[in-house]
Amino acid sequence: MNPNLSEGERLFQEGKIEDAKVIFHNLLQITPDDPEILSNLGVIAFSEKNVQEAEKYFLRALEFEKAGTLNPIDSSIFHNLGIIYYINNDFDKSEQNFGRAIEIEPDNIDVIYGLGKLYRKLADNGSAQKIREYRSKLLAIIESLYKENKMEKAHKLAEKGLNLFPQDAEFINDYAVICSKLDRPDEAQEKIAQANKLSSKNTDINDNYHIIFNDEILRNTKQLTEIESKRKKIALFCGPDDKFIRHIIERQASKHEIKTFSNGSIQEMHNLMKWSDISWFEWCDGLILHATKLPKECRIICRLHSYEAFGDIMKQVNWQVVDDLIFVAPHIRDIAINQMPSIKNNTHLHVIPNGVNLQKYEFKDRKKGLNIAYVGYINHKKNPSLLLQCMKHLIDIDNRFVLHIAGQHQELRFKLYFDHMIKEMDLSKNIISHGWINDVNTWLEDKHFTISTSVLESFCHGIADAMACGLKPLIHNFVGAKELYPEKYIFNTIKEFGDMVLSDEYKPIEYREYIENNYSQDNQLNEIDKLLNSTLYKETLVA
Numbered sequence: 001m002n003p004n005l006s007e008g009e010r011l012f013q014e015g016k017i018e019d020a021k022v023i024f025h026n027l028l029q030i031t032p033d034d035p036e037i038l039s040n041l042g043v044i045a046f047s048e049k050n051v052q053e054a055e056k057y058f059l060r061a062l063e064f065e066k067a068g069t070l071n072p073i074d075s076s077i078f079h080n081l082g083i084i085y086y087i088n089n090d091f092d093k094s095e096q097n098f099g100r101a102i103e104i105e106p107d108n109i110d111v112i113y114g115l116g117k118l119y120r121k122l123a124d125n126g127s128a129q130k131i132r133e134y135r136s137k138l139l140a141i142i143e144s145l146y147k148e149n150k151m152e153k154a155h156k157l158a159e160k161g162l163n164l165f166p167q168d169a170e171f172i173n174d175y176a177v178i179c180s181k182l183d184r185p186d187e188a189q190e191k192i193a194q195a196n197k198l199s200s201k202n203t204d205i206n207d208n209y210h211i212i213f214n215d216e217i218l219r220n221t222k223q224l225t226e227i228e229s230k231r232k233k234i235a236l237f238c239g240p241d242d243k244f245i246r247h248i249i250e251r252q253a254s255k256h257e258i259k260t261f262s263n264g265s266i267q268e269m270h271n272l273m274k275w276s277d278i279s280w281f282e283w284c285d286g287l288i289l290h291a292t293k294l295p296k297e298c299r300i301i302c303r304l305h306s307y308e309a310f311g312d313i314m315k316q317v318n319w320q321v322v323d324d325l326i327f328v329a330p331h332i333r334d335i336a337i338n339q340m341p342s343i344k345n346n347t348h349l350h351v352i353p354n355g356v357n358l359q360k361y362e363f364k365d366r367k368k369g370l371n372i373a374y375v376g377y378i379n380h381k382k383n384p385s386l387l388l389q390c391m392k393h394l395i396d397i398d399n400r401f402v403l404h405i406a407g408q409h410q411e412l413r414f415k416l417y418f419d420h421m422i423k424e425m426d427l428s429k430n431i432i433s434h435g436w437i438n439d440v441n442t443w444l445e446d447k448h449f450t451i452s453t454s455v456l457e458s459f460c461h462g463i464a465d466a467m468a469c470g471l472k473p474l475i476h477n478f479v480g481a482k483e484l485y486p487e488k489y490i491f492n493t494i495k496e497f498g499d500m501v502l503s504d505e506y507k508p509i510e511y512r513e514y515i516e517n518n519y520s521q522d523n524q525l526n527e528i529d530k531l532l533n534s535t536l537y538k539e540t541l542v543a
Contacts (some may be wrong), residue, residue, distance in 0.1 A: 005036060006263050017044060024063050035061040046080070049486075051249065055084050075104035081112045086118050094118050106154065107145070112138065113160040117513065120164055124365045124509055142174050144180075154178050155371050158252060163516060166359060169199035173208060180212050186254035196373055234532070235298075236260045237269070237277035237287045244305065245282045247357070252526050252532070266290055273297045278535060284308035284317065292318035299323045299535050306458035308338040319346035324531065326350045328458045331480030350531060353484075354459040355524030358517050361468035368506040369448035372403045375440055375462035375469060381408040386453040386476060387496075392425045393494045394501055401501070402430050406437035444469045449501060454478045459519075468515045470508030474500055486514070 008023035021044055043059030062077050068360035083096035098115040101108065114140065119131040138161055145154035158175040159365060164170045168459035189212055195202075230543050234256050238245050242262070252258055261272050263470050273279045274297045281288040283305040291300065303326040308314055314336065319325070325347045327333040333351055337344055372391075378384050391403050411414035422431055422541045437443045443451075450466030451474040463473050463485075473489040474497060475481055491497045 008040060012040070012044060012047075017047065020044060021514045035074065037075070039074070042080060051084055051087060054341055055081065059086070059176075059457045063148070073218045073520055074078070075101040075108060075111065078104070079108070079114065079123075086114070086121070090120060091122060107141070107385070109153065109160060109489075110158050112141065113156065113164070116160070116164045121509055135168070139170060139174065139208060140165075142178075146174070146178060151178060151182050155182060159522060163358060166362070167198065169195045169202060169205060169229045172198070173202075173205045174463055176212060177208055184254055185212075186250070190514055204481065226355075231255070231279045233257045233259070233275060235279045237272075237291070238262060238282035239285060239287060242282070244354070245303075247521060248525065248528060253528075256532075261287075266294070270294050270297070273300075278532065284311075284314050286313065287323070288332070288386065289313050289317050292321050294460075296321050297339065300532075301535075304336065305330070306332055306456070309339060314343075315340055319343050322347045324350060326352050326531070328352065328354050329480060329484060332458050332481050335479075341421070352524060352527045352531070353519055354461065354464075354469065355521030356464050356468050356519050357521045358468055361444075361465050362472050363468065363508070363512045364445065365508050366448060366470055368472075368504075369446075370401050370445045372401060372449040372451055372474070373444060373447040373466055374403060374407065374451055375444075375466060377410050377482070378405070378407055378414065378418065380414060381455060383453040383455050383476065384414055387432075387451065388418065388421050388425065388427070389429060390451070390453065390494055390497045391431060392519070395427060395430050395496050396405075397498060397502065399430065400474060402432060403451070405431070405433045406435075406440060408436050419498045440465060442470065444471060447471055448506075452476060452478070457484075457486065464519055467511040470512050472506055472508075472511060 001514070004026060005081070007022045008027070011017075011023065012020040019036065021041070024037050024044070031037065038057045040062065042054045045051075045054035045057060045523070052401045058077050058081050060073075062081070070371040075267050082094045082097035082101060085097060086093070086151055088393075095115070095118060098118060101111040102115065112169065116131075116134055116210045118244040122128075123131040138157070142154055142158050142161065155175075155178045158171065158178055159169075161171040162175055172191050176188045176195060179185075179191065180188035192205070192209045192212045195205045199205055200542075226427035231241060232255075234252055236245065236249060236258060237540065238260060239262055242249070242260075249258060249260065251476070252286060257274070261269060269287070273291065273294065276298045278299045278301060279291065279297075281291065281300070285303055285308065287303050288300075300322045301323055301324045304314070304318075305328055309332055321340075325343070327336065327349065328351075330351050337349075342351075358539055374387065376382065387403075390519045391401070392524075394401050409418065422428055444466055447466070448471060450463055450471040452459065452460050452463050452528075453476040456479045458480075463475060467473050475485055475490045476497075477490050
């Protein structure tokens with residue numbers, strides 16, 4: 001590969017887009033018919049939401065490849081064109097290009113999944129024949145990979161299949177069987193139990209249910225000593241609030257020996273760190289502060305969410321003994337570095353976004369309606385004054401809209417103000433408080449929009465979870481919002497908010513797919529796996 005081309009790709013991966021563009025345009029002056037350069041420029045244009053320009057670059061790249069510049073033709077060009085035509089709702093061209101990509105690279109999981117999303121969209125629009133045919137072919141491909149013992153690839157494709165067919169017992173069954181072969185018993189048991197519940201009369205699923213649970217018994221009775229001797233030890237320090245780490249604990253408990261610490265003496269903390277291979281500190285709080293004053297006994301990882309970047313504790317931690325610091329969003333990382341520039345020189349920084357459990361939040365292809373959902377606590381950070389002003393503006397235009405609140409107040413002065421202004425602005429019929437809701441997925445069933453008026457969020461689960469259900473997001477331009485969500489979902493002023501609600505544009509599948517592609521919990525867990533494995537099994541990695 002041309003070293004300059006490689007440098008351009010590196011700069012793009014690092015987010016230095018303008019620098020990458022300069023390199024690629026300079027190279028294009030020298031070799032105007034190079035498909036790799038054209039493809040890179042197409043990817044950049046697409047990342048900048050210039051879809052039309054991206055299409056032109058990919059078509060030019062394809063033209064030169066057909067002329068024989070590259071042999072065989074690069075499937076990624078067809079794949080990218082398939083995505084572009086999918087976005088543009090040109091379904092015939094999208095299908096043609098995904099099909100060509102699969103002809104060139106039959107087992108490319110991303111292309112296979114892209115074609116599936118296209119057929120799912122066609123099905124949502126009333127044409128279900130192709131998704132039924134695709135379903136049968138996808139099951140056959142997964143089975144073929146399984147028989148060829150390509151378990152990792154089969155697992156990834158089965159995972160994609162679950163995204164497309166989340167309540168399909170056959171896909172859940174296949175995923176469970178593959179997890180069992182990959183020695184992931186917890187996932188295997190969870191999924192086969194789900195498949196068995198959905199299709200209890202299916203003999204294959206029933207047989208697999210008994211096999212998987214019996215395998216676990218065998219593992220516990222005959223292989224426990226050997227397995228335990230190989231399991232690495234992870235200590236999790238999470239204080240009293242573990243809601244953001246429960247799914248991480250469950251995932252790691254299936255692979256490693258886990259012990260948690262929420263409260264205890266400094267000596268107990270030190271003993272647990274001595275026991276562990278990795279000590280994970282959830283939150284940059286007093287626990288990590290005390291831990292970094294103790295003798296170093298293990299690798300230390302800290303995950304910083306949001307509020308910690310504004311406090312004093314971060315500045316008191318001895319970051320030289322912390323091996324990895326995880327941020328949940330790029331703007332939180334930047335805020336922390338601005339508060340304490342030396343941090344980037346003392347520890348390895350990572351950004352691993354939060355994730356949404358797509359199995360928990362079910363998509364519904366709803367029609368535009370009048371119900372707006374607010375999910376979460378109400379406090380000064382959530383900017384409740386703006387929330388009221390937005391609703392007042394909207395109600396003055398159309399008094400049929402209703403704001404439904406699933407949450408509770410955390411600050412008395414704001415609760416008093418909130419209740420007072422609802423009466424003063426005559427919004428009592430248009431703002432309904434439902435209290436704290438545990439089953440948010442069900443509660444969102446009859447809602448159409450989801451709103452956040454926060455001044456700063458690290459992620460905003462209330463918005464992301466609702467988008468996964470198909471609700472249109474209405475996001476105030478909080479600090480970092482545009483790094484997390486597309487600009488068309490973001491408003492600056494009350495008028496812009498009203499315009500977004502009243503607009504005819506309403507695309508539930510688009511909102512769901514944005515979460516699928518950017519913030520799925522599986523992606524988050526996979527990134528955490530990579531980080532932990534690179535530490536726990538560092539001696540086995542090849543550069």
